[in-house]
Amino acid sequence: MRRFAVAEPDSLEAAAGILAREGAEARLLAGGIDLLGELKDRLISPRTLVNLKAVPGLEGIRSAADGTLRVGALTTLTALADHDRVRGEYPAIAQAALSVGSPEIRNVGTVGGNLCQRPRCWYYRSALHRCLKKGGDVCFTTTGESRYHAILGGGPSFIVHPSDLAPALVACDARVAIAGPKGARELPLERFYVLPSERLDHETVLVAGEIVTEVIVPPSASSAAGRRSSFLKFKERDSFDFALVSVAVSLKMAGRSCAEARLVLGGVAPVPWRAAEAEKEIVGGAVDAAAAGRAAAAALKDAAPLADNGYKVPLAKALIRRALLDLAGAPPDLTPS
Template sequence: MNKFSWYDAASVEEAQKEVNSTVSQTIQPDADPNAAVFKAAGIDLLDLMKEGLSQPAKVVNVRNIPGLDEISFSPEKGLRLGPNVTLSQIADDEQIKTHYLAFHQAASHAATPQIRNMATLAGNLAQRTRCWYFRSKDVVCFRKGSSTCYAHIGKNENHAIMSYGYCVSIHASSLATALMAFDAIIEIREKDGKIRLVPIKEFFVLPTVDRTKETILEPGELITSVFLPAPASNRKSYYIKMGSRKSQDWPMAEVAVVAEFSGTICKSANIALGAAAPVPVISTLAIEAITGKSIDETTAAHAGRAAMEIAVPLSENAYKIPVFEAIIKRALLAVV
């Protein structure tokens, strides 16, 4: 691990003044040797630093900035979460459990209790992929500047089954999957203090667009809030994660469903899939399969199969197709 200096920021302004790089930029071959980056709980950042992948000269701690760990809810305006809200805070909040069940479930099932007590919402959204080739400093993969995606031709049981180009990594954030289903909005404070609101569907970046990063965040840009829409009495949600272990692991497949009903008829729905592609994806085929229909065993199973119509599995991960079909069906039946 490289030597680095530590800066404990007391305010958002102070933190942004110090930071001149994203963590993703520090992983690239042309990384700035004087890079200064944001750190929240440090679970992902320290992992990358200890592996020797990221070697920033300065770590700017935003964890102690007052007011960034607050949750506020009103039935009219919806939910606002500060960036430093931990996964445990989300899992323990009764309003979130009542009105945004899928988001509560995604936070409750991520990682371990110890990690959830530390891990922050913003850090979770900005964490890098768990692709084992990307995570090894001994491998210069496609995302780190070489012309080869080793997962494409090598060990790929955990990797993407859809929406990939050459890089077949999957996005690691479970919270992102649930937030996609809720059409969350991310508030970003730009380096010059300007605020912009970004729909979560525009927050993640496919490697076909830019292979060096996974989010639109530019150096010094700070996530300052995440918003979820006001609840509706006819809206319900559900999230399911499948992993090879019950705890301490990222999902091999996950789904979040948010649907609005008129009686038993599904008026509208958002179905988000995680661990399927390099970014969390909305399955328009599954949505089309259930919109305007009554959800039962038959329509729910049909939606699962429809979602997988565009799947193009790799040499070792065709097993994900029946897993996704099953959890989409189960989540839809649970919602109704």
């Protein structure tokens, strides 16, 4: 492994300055769970690691005067999952945070690092494969092993987005605050991620020197505003594992009728996948087995599985139906997908 220096900037400006100046020779370090894996696997070999933990004020969760929930980028996943307001008002976020890895990973991994972690695709993670994302000219999933890859939004690369937290936050309409050499900006988390067809070298809109500082969740997404939310994750192993498919749902009910819905899939696409067509199927009526079935069909209508991952289609449909019926308090639908 190449020798590297660790910079300890004492402000966001200083951290952003080093990152902008050094470009690919510098990498931001938060909890290090993903970054150190990339270093050890020789996927990256920066000259400098910029330790974000040296910057004060980026850790913690607070309720702002406008009712928003503001989560600092260095907040650990454990702190997020344990937070009273998150558990009480934003169950999907607490469930997603709690579903990440193992207690050790959640104790060290941060919200910013979880949202910015790189893909787990085995070709991307293998130093032996110079895939499209690493400047090569082929996505090996098209001829190789594709069982964990994208069925929606893929091409020319078929990675899937790895964070469990991201779909839950998108379902709760969260925004992300970013600091950088050109100042601060804020955007919906949904627009933070980009498809491989738009950008191959990275999965987000971040440019050199930019740092995620905070995630902001609106009060209108909380149960106090009449919302219900839930996150379901299906994984291959009972112990810690990434999602094969996950579903995050947030519903606003008006009596038995659904007034608003946000439905986001994880594990199926290169970005947290907002299923807008599915949302239309459930808004304006009762969330019963028929509506949940229509929503599931609409969400997967454009699925284009690769050779080994067709199983994700019925799996995603079943999870969508289950999540919707659970949230609406309707009896479970036992029809096979």
